[in-house]
Amino acid sequence: MKNNKLIMTMLILLVAIALVGVVAIVMVLNHNGQDPNKEPTIDEVMEATVDIPEITTNLASDDFIRISFKIQTDSKKAKEELEKRSFQINNIIILELSEKTAETIKGKEGQQQLEEDLKVKTNELMQDGKVEKVYITQFLLQ
Known part of the structure:
Protein backbone atom coordinates (compact mmCIF):
# COMPACT_ATOMS: atom_id res chain seq x y z
CA MET A 1 0.00 0.00 0.00
CA GLU A 39 9.09 48.40 -33.93
CA PRO A 40 9.72 47.07 -37.46
CA THR A 41 12.38 48.77 -39.57
CA ILE A 42 11.32 50.80 -42.58
CA ASP A 43 12.59 48.00 -44.85
CA GLU A 44 10.35 45.49 -43.03
CA VAL A 45 7.42 47.90 -43.33
CA MET A 46 7.99 48.34 -47.07
CA GLU A 47 8.21 44.56 -47.60
CA ALA A 48 4.72 44.23 -46.15
CA THR A 49 3.13 47.29 -47.79
CA VAL A 50 0.80 47.40 -50.79
CA ASP A 51 0.28 50.46 -53.02
CA ILE A 52 -3.29 51.25 -53.98
CA PRO A 53 -3.12 53.37 -57.14
CA GLU A 54 -5.07 56.58 -57.57
CA ILE A 55 -8.84 56.24 -57.44
CA THR A 56 -11.16 58.98 -58.66
CA THR A 57 -14.74 58.78 -57.43
CA ASN A 58 -17.74 60.85 -56.40
CA LEU A 59 -18.57 61.70 -52.83
CA ALA A 60 -22.05 61.85 -51.33
CA SER A 61 -21.88 65.67 -51.53
CA ASP A 62 -21.55 65.66 -55.36
CA ASP A 63 -17.87 66.57 -55.07
CA PHE A 64 -15.23 64.22 -56.32
CA ILE A 65 -11.96 63.00 -54.92
CA ARG A 66 -8.69 61.64 -56.26
CA ILE A 67 -7.00 59.56 -53.62
CA SER A 68 -4.37 56.86 -53.30
CA PHE A 69 -3.16 54.75 -50.39
CA LYS A 70 -0.41 52.57 -49.00
CA ILE A 71 -1.66 49.71 -46.86
CA GLN A 72 0.74 48.20 -44.34
CA THR A 73 0.16 44.55 -43.42
CA ASP A 74 1.68 42.45 -40.65
CA SER A 75 3.53 39.99 -42.93
CA LYS A 76 4.64 39.19 -46.46
CA LYS A 77 1.93 36.54 -46.65
CA ALA A 78 -0.71 39.13 -45.78
CA LYS A 79 0.75 41.46 -48.43
CA GLU A 80 0.40 38.74 -51.06
CA GLU A 81 -3.22 38.15 -50.07
CA LEU A 82 -3.96 41.88 -50.14
CA GLU A 83 -2.46 42.18 -53.63
CA LYS A 84 -4.76 39.40 -54.83
CA ARG A 85 -7.72 41.17 -53.25
CA SER A 86 -6.95 44.53 -54.87
CA PHE A 87 -10.30 44.62 -56.69
CA GLN A 88 -12.10 44.06 -53.37
CA ILE A 89 -10.03 46.78 -51.71
CA ASN A 90 -10.89 49.22 -54.50
CA ASN A 91 -14.55 48.34 -54.02
CA ILE A 92 -14.34 48.98 -50.27
CA ILE A 93 -12.64 52.34 -50.88
CA ILE A 94 -15.23 53.46 -53.43
CA LEU A 95 -18.14 52.37 -51.22
CA GLU A 96 -16.69 54.11 -48.16
CA LEU A 97 -16.04 57.32 -50.10
CA SER A 98 -19.53 57.30 -51.62
CA GLU A 99 -20.92 57.68 -48.09
CA LYS A 100 -18.64 60.61 -47.18
CA THR A 101 -19.14 64.27 -47.88
CA ALA A 102 -16.40 66.77 -48.62
CA GLU A 103 -16.90 68.25 -45.16
CA THR A 104 -16.45 64.91 -43.35
CA ILE A 105 -13.08 64.12 -44.94
CA LYS A 106 -11.59 67.59 -45.35
CA GLY A 107 -9.60 67.83 -42.14
CA LYS A 108 -7.09 65.72 -40.30
CA GLU A 109 -9.72 63.96 -38.17
CA GLY A 110 -11.83 63.08 -41.21
CA GLN A 111 -8.87 61.62 -43.06
CA GLN A 112 -7.76 59.65 -40.01
CA GLN A 113 -11.29 58.31 -39.64
CA LEU A 114 -11.31 57.26 -43.30
CA GLU A 115 -8.00 55.44 -42.80
CA GLU A 116 -9.37 53.65 -39.74
CA ASP A 117 -12.65 52.73 -41.50
CA LEU A 118 -10.72 51.26 -44.43
CA LYS A 119 -8.45 49.33 -42.07
CA VAL A 120 -11.42 47.77 -40.26
CA LYS A 121 -13.27 46.88 -43.48
CA THR A 122 -10.14 45.42 -45.08
CA ASN A 123 -9.36 43.32 -42.00
CA GLU A 124 -12.83 41.79 -42.28
CA LEU A 125 -11.70 40.30 -45.63
CA MET A 126 -8.24 39.15 -44.62
CA GLN A 127 -7.54 35.50 -43.86
CA ASP A 128 -3.72 35.25 -43.84
CA GLY A 129 -2.82 38.24 -41.72
CA LYS A 130 -4.10 41.68 -40.95
CA VAL A 131 -3.78 45.29 -41.95
CA GLU A 132 -1.69 47.27 -39.49
CA LYS A 133 -2.17 50.76 -40.94
CA VAL A 134 -3.69 52.55 -43.93
CA TYR A 135 -1.88 55.66 -45.19
CA ILE A 136 -3.34 58.27 -47.53
CA THR A 137 -0.54 59.07 -49.97
CA GLN A 138 -2.41 61.38 -52.32
CA PHE A 139 -5.51 63.46 -51.63
CA LEU A 140 -7.23 65.88 -53.99
CA LEU A 141 -10.74 67.01 -53.18
CA GLN A 142 -12.72 68.98 -55.78
Whole structure:
Protein backbone atom coordinates (compact mmCIF):
# COMPACT_ATOMS: atom_id res chain seq x y z
CA MET A 1 0.00 0.00 0.00
CA LYS A 2 2.78 2.40 0.96
CA ASN A 3 4.68 1.33 -2.17
CA ASN A 4 1.71 2.25 -4.44
CA LYS A 5 1.52 5.75 -2.94
CA LEU A 6 5.23 6.24 -3.50
CA ILE A 7 4.97 5.12 -7.16
CA MET A 8 1.92 7.31 -7.73
CA THR A 9 3.66 10.34 -6.21
CA MET A 10 6.72 9.77 -8.40
CA LEU A 11 4.55 9.45 -11.50
CA ILE A 12 2.72 12.70 -10.70
CA LEU A 13 6.03 14.50 -10.17
CA LEU A 14 7.44 13.08 -13.41
CA VAL A 15 4.40 14.21 -15.39
CA ALA A 16 4.53 17.67 -13.78
CA ILE A 17 8.24 18.06 -14.60
CA ALA A 18 7.68 16.87 -18.18
CA LEU A 19 4.79 19.31 -18.60
CA VAL A 20 6.88 22.23 -17.35
CA GLY A 21 9.68 21.19 -19.72
CA VAL A 22 7.34 21.05 -22.72
CA VAL A 23 5.88 24.48 -21.90
CA ALA A 24 9.40 25.92 -21.58
CA ILE A 25 10.48 24.45 -24.93
CA VAL A 26 7.37 25.77 -26.69
CA MET A 27 7.91 29.26 -25.26
CA VAL A 28 11.56 29.32 -26.31
CA LEU A 29 10.77 28.10 -29.84
CA ASN A 30 7.95 30.61 -30.31
CA HIS A 31 9.94 33.55 -29.02
CA ASN A 32 12.74 33.21 -31.63
CA GLY A 33 14.77 35.88 -29.87
CA GLN A 34 12.53 38.67 -31.16
CA ASP A 35 11.33 41.45 -28.93
CA PRO A 36 7.54 41.67 -29.39
CA ASN A 37 7.61 45.39 -28.52
CA LYS A 38 10.29 46.17 -31.13
CA GLU A 39 9.09 48.40 -33.93
CA PRO A 40 9.72 47.07 -37.46
CA THR A 41 12.38 48.77 -39.57
CA ILE A 42 11.32 50.80 -42.58
CA ASP A 43 12.59 48.00 -44.85
CA GLU A 44 10.35 45.49 -43.03
CA VAL A 45 7.42 47.90 -43.33
CA MET A 46 7.99 48.34 -47.07
CA GLU A 47 8.21 44.56 -47.60
CA ALA A 48 4.72 44.23 -46.15
CA THR A 49 3.13 47.29 -47.79
CA VAL A 50 0.80 47.40 -50.79
CA ASP A 51 0.28 50.46 -53.02
CA ILE A 52 -3.29 51.25 -53.98
CA PRO A 53 -3.12 53.37 -57.14
CA GLU A 54 -5.07 56.58 -57.57
CA ILE A 55 -8.84 56.24 -57.44
CA THR A 56 -11.16 58.98 -58.66
CA THR A 57 -14.74 58.78 -57.43
CA ASN A 58 -17.74 60.85 -56.40
CA LEU A 59 -18.57 61.70 -52.83
CA ALA A 60 -22.05 61.85 -51.33
CA SER A 61 -21.88 65.67 -51.53
CA ASP A 62 -21.55 65.66 -55.36
CA ASP A 63 -17.87 66.57 -55.07
CA PHE A 64 -15.23 64.22 -56.32
CA ILE A 65 -11.96 63.00 -54.92
CA ARG A 66 -8.69 61.64 -56.26
CA ILE A 67 -7.00 59.56 -53.62
CA SER A 68 -4.37 56.86 -53.30
CA PHE A 69 -3.16 54.75 -50.39
CA LYS A 70 -0.41 52.57 -49.00
CA ILE A 71 -1.66 49.71 -46.86
CA GLN A 72 0.74 48.20 -44.34
CA THR A 73 0.16 44.55 -43.42
CA ASP A 74 1.68 42.45 -40.65
CA SER A 75 3.53 39.99 -42.93
CA LYS A 76 4.64 39.19 -46.46
CA LYS A 77 1.93 36.54 -46.65
CA ALA A 78 -0.71 39.13 -45.78
CA LYS A 79 0.75 41.46 -48.43
CA GLU A 80 0.40 38.74 -51.06
CA GLU A 81 -3.22 38.15 -50.07
CA LEU A 82 -3.96 41.88 -50.14
CA GLU A 83 -2.46 42.18 -53.63
CA LYS A 84 -4.76 39.40 -54.83
CA ARG A 85 -7.72 41.17 -53.25
CA SER A 86 -6.95 44.53 -54.87
CA PHE A 87 -10.30 44.62 -56.69
CA GLN A 88 -12.10 44.06 -53.37
CA ILE A 89 -10.03 46.78 -51.71
CA ASN A 90 -10.89 49.22 -54.50
CA ASN A 91 -14.55 48.34 -54.02
CA ILE A 92 -14.34 48.98 -50.27
CA ILE A 93 -12.64 52.34 -50.88
CA ILE A 94 -15.23 53.46 -53.43
CA LEU A 95 -18.14 52.37 -51.22
CA GLU A 96 -16.69 54.11 -48.16
CA LEU A 97 -16.04 57.32 -50.10
CA SER A 98 -19.53 57.30 -51.62
CA GLU A 99 -20.92 57.68 -48.09
CA LYS A 100 -18.64 60.61 -47.18
CA THR A 101 -19.14 64.27 -47.88
CA ALA A 102 -16.40 66.77 -48.62
CA GLU A 103 -16.90 68.25 -45.16
CA THR A 104 -16.45 64.91 -43.35
CA ILE A 105 -13.08 64.12 -44.94
CA LYS A 106 -11.59 67.59 -45.35
CA GLY A 107 -9.60 67.83 -42.14
CA LYS A 108 -7.09 65.72 -40.30
CA GLU A 109 -9.72 63.96 -38.17
CA GLY A 110 -11.83 63.08 -41.21
CA GLN A 111 -8.87 61.62 -43.06
CA GLN A 112 -7.76 59.65 -40.01
CA GLN A 113 -11.29 58.31 -39.64
CA LEU A 114 -11.31 57.26 -43.30
CA GLU A 115 -8.00 55.44 -42.80
CA GLU A 116 -9.37 53.65 -39.74
CA ASP A 117 -12.65 52.73 -41.50
CA LEU A 118 -10.72 51.26 -44.43
CA LYS A 119 -8.45 49.33 -42.07
CA VAL A 120 -11.42 47.77 -40.26
CA LYS A 121 -13.27 46.88 -43.48
CA THR A 122 -10.14 45.42 -45.08
CA ASN A 123 -9.36 43.32 -42.00
CA GLU A 124 -12.83 41.79 -42.28
CA LEU A 125 -11.70 40.30 -45.63
CA MET A 126 -8.24 39.15 -44.62
CA GLN A 127 -7.54 35.50 -43.86
CA ASP A 128 -3.72 35.25 -43.84
CA GLY A 129 -2.82 38.24 -41.72
CA LYS A 130 -4.10 41.68 -40.95
CA VAL A 131 -3.78 45.29 -41.95
CA GLU A 132 -1.69 47.27 -39.49
CA LYS A 133 -2.17 50.76 -40.94
CA VAL A 134 -3.69 52.55 -43.93
CA TYR A 135 -1.88 55.66 -45.19
CA ILE A 136 -3.34 58.27 -47.53
CA THR A 137 -0.54 59.07 -49.97
CA GLN A 138 -2.41 61.38 -52.32
CA PHE A 139 -5.51 63.46 -51.63
CA LEU A 140 -7.23 65.88 -53.99
CA LEU A 141 -10.74 67.01 -53.18
CA GLN A 142 -12.72 68.98 -55.78
